[in-house]
Amino acid sequence: MEQDQGGLDTKARIIIAACELIEEDPASTLSVRTVAARAGVSMGSLRHHFPTQRALRDAVLETIYDVVTPDSEIIHDTSVPARDRLVRCLRQVLSVEVGERSRQAWIKFFDAFVVPEPTDDIRTAYVAMTSEGERRVERWLTLLANEGALPKGEITAYARLLNTVLSGLSMERALPSDHSILQRETEILYTAVDAILDSPA
CATH class of the missing domain: 1.10.10 (Arc Repressor Mutant, subunit A)
Structure with missing residues (x-):
């Protein structure tokens, strides 16, 4: 080799x-x-x-997702309630960038995907990035659905919802704030997760 x-x-x-x-x-x-x-x-x-x-x-x-935000131990630990495992996994995605790093990441994101005209290459890069994020959350949700923690039918829609929440929280980290980011993020993540886990089958 x-x-x-x-x-x-x-x-x-x-x-x-x-x-x-x-x-x-x-x-x-x-x-x-x-x-x-x-x-x-x-x-x-x-x-x-x-x-x-x-x-x-x-x-x-x-x-990038597996090395930066490993989830294998968290999501498979059935001694922890499903909602807590899912929130911890989502929090790991958020933990990648904090403070100035978060701000710089969003500046790069806007420069890459919002500022220029949307060429085929830009669309391809953006779709690939968002699709991998959704697939990762879908894997978590599929595992929890197999445990009976949520209905199986809407996993793709739930993954998109949770990724939208993550994007919003990530952007908030880049903005000036006078409240506790950690406390606010925790409340929002649990609200989103509970909405999914409590969805009717």
């Missing part, structure tokens, strides 16, 4: 390079040439691991 001096294999180097590019520019299309150059690998090597740009982007977004 091809490795660099730091001991990372080629696939890991590619993902790390692509994650760095996404952090610098959320609307990055992750061109094969740019990612390969950043990773220090050939384009053929990159294509071997990721035959399409979509495969690369999906792997990168999954890595």
Whole structure:
């Protein structure tokens, strides 16, 4: 297996390079040439691991969500009530950016997706980013639905609702405020989660 001096294999180097590019520019299309150059690998090597740009982007977004906001222990701990597990998982998504980091993240987001004209590349980047966030919440909700904690029929709609709540709370973190963000976030997250868990089947 091809490795660099730091001991990372080629696939890991590619993902790390692509994650760095996404952090610098959320609307990055992750061109094969740019990612390969950043990773220090050939384009053929990159294509071997990721035959399409979509495969690369999906792997990168999954890595960002799984590494930054791991949930495997929280969501599977059935000794904790379903509502508390779900709120903790949602809170981990929010914990990525606080204070000035949150403000800078939203500035990058607006510069990438709101300010420019919506080209096909920008739409593709935005849909890929939001879709991975929704898939992650859907996985949590599916697990809870299998436990009987919520109805199975509306999982996609519930995931979109919860992601909308997360977006709103994340934006609030970037704005000036005179109230306790933690307390307010906790109240809002529990209100949203309870609305879903109490939904009629």
